[in-house]
Amino acid sequence: MAKNKRPVKSEEHAARGRLLGAALDIFNERGYAASSVREIVKAAGVTKPMLYYYFRNKEGIYTELMTKPFEVLEKILEETAHEKLSARKRVIRLFDRIFLLFMKNLKAARLMYSIYYGPPQGAPFIDFEGYHLKIREVTGLIVKDGIKSGEFRAVNVDTLTWALIGALNFVLEEQLCQHTPMVDDKGLSDTLALIFDGVAPSKSKRKR
C-alpha cells in the first residue's frame, strides 16, 4: 500500500509550474497583499482550486517561492568559506557569485528585499535575516583572515566588513530599481578594488 502510482500525462504537473511562474510575476509586480489568487490563476491559465491543490493556500505558494533560492546561497557560502585563495580574491568571488544568484532570481529577490526591509504585507514570516547575517559572517571571517595574514591593514574587522557589504548591497539594490541600473558587477568589483587598495598596507605613515 501507499504505492507510487501516477497517471502522469505528457507534462508532469504542468499546472504546478505555471502557477509558480505566474505567482512570481504577480507577487513581483504588486507585492504579496495586493496580489490576488484570482489574478495568479488567471495568468497561469488554470482554475483557482488548482492553487489550493498543489499548494495549501496563498501563503503556501509564496513560501515555496521565497525559500527555494536560498538553497543555492547556502552552497555558495559553504564553498567560498573554504577556498584557498587570497582574502581579496575570496571576497570578490563570493560577491560575484551572490551577484549572479541575485540576478538569476531577480523577481524573487525584489519581493524578499521589500518584505525584509519593509512591512511584511501580511505575508507569512520567513527568516531572511538569518541569510543576511550568514553572508555578513562569512565576509567577516574572510576579512579577519586577510588582516591576520597581513594582506589588509589592521583596521577594525566590522568596519571593513560593513564597507564591503555596503558596496555589495548597493549594487544589488541598484538592480532592483525601476530605471536601468547605473552599477553592475563590473561597478561592484571596481568599488571593492577601491576599498581594498585603500586599506592595503603601504610603506608611508597614514594619518589617524
Added chain:
Amino acid sequence: MAKNKRPVKSEEHAARGRLLGAALDIFNERGYAASSVREIVKAAGVTKPMLYYYFRNKEGIYTELMTKPFEVLEKILEETAHEKLSARKRVIRLFDRIFLLFMKNLKAARLMYSIYYGPPQGAPFIDFEGYHLKIREVTGLIVKDGIKSGEFRAVNVDTLTWALIGALNFVLEEQLCQHTPMVDDKGLSDTLALIFDGVAPSKSKRKR
C-alpha cells in the same frame, strides 16, 4: 464671499492629525495594500468618512505621508551643496543630516524603501527615484570638488561616490531591520573614514 470662517473647537483638526499618525503606524506595519481604511480609522478613533473628508481617499492620506518628509531633504541638500568646508567634512555633514532625518521619519522611510525597491503594492506612484538621484548627484559634486582640490586621490568619481553612498545606504537600511541595528551613525562615520583614509593621497606609490 469665500471668507475665512471657522467653527474651530478646542483642538483644531484633531481628527486629521490622529488619522495621519494611525495611517503611518499601520502602513508601516502592514504595507499599503494590506492596510485597510477600517483599521486606520479604528486606530485613529474616528469614523470612516472622516478619512474621506480630510483626504480624498486611501491614496490621498498615503501621498501626504510620503511627500512631507522630502521637503526637509530638499533643504538639507541645498545647504550642504554650498557649504565652505573640506570635501570630506561636507560628505560627513551631508550624510549625518540625512541619517538624522531618516531616523526622525523611520516609519515613513520603511514604507518608502519597500515601495521604491520593491513592488508598488497598489500604492500610487511617488517619485522616490528623483530624491535618490539628487542625493547621489550632490555627493558626486562634493567628490568631484575633493578630487579637483587634491584632497582625494584621482580615482573615478562615480566609483568613489558609489562606495560612499553604499556605506550610507547600508547604515540606513540597517535601521530598518527587525533586529537591533548593528551599525548606527557612529558606524557610518567610521566606515566613511575608512574609505576616505583609503583614498587619501600618500607619498608612496600604490599598485594599480
Added chain:
DNA sequence: TATCTTATTTACCTACCGGTAAGTATAAAC
C-alpha cells in the same frame, strides 16, 4: 469491468474591501 488515485472543474460561501449617500450637531455670519 469495477475500483482507486490523481488531476481538474463548476458553483458557491462568508468576510471584508474601498467608498458614499444622507443626515446631524455646532457655531459663526447675516
Added chain:
DNA sequence: GTTTATACTTACCGGTAGGTAAATAAGATA
C-alpha cells in the same frame, strides 16, 4: 433667527477577497 459652512455619524453599497464542497474526467490497478 434663519442661513451657511464645517465637522462628524449611521447605515449602507457593489465588488472582490481567500477559501471550499462536491462533482467529474482519466489513467492505473486489480
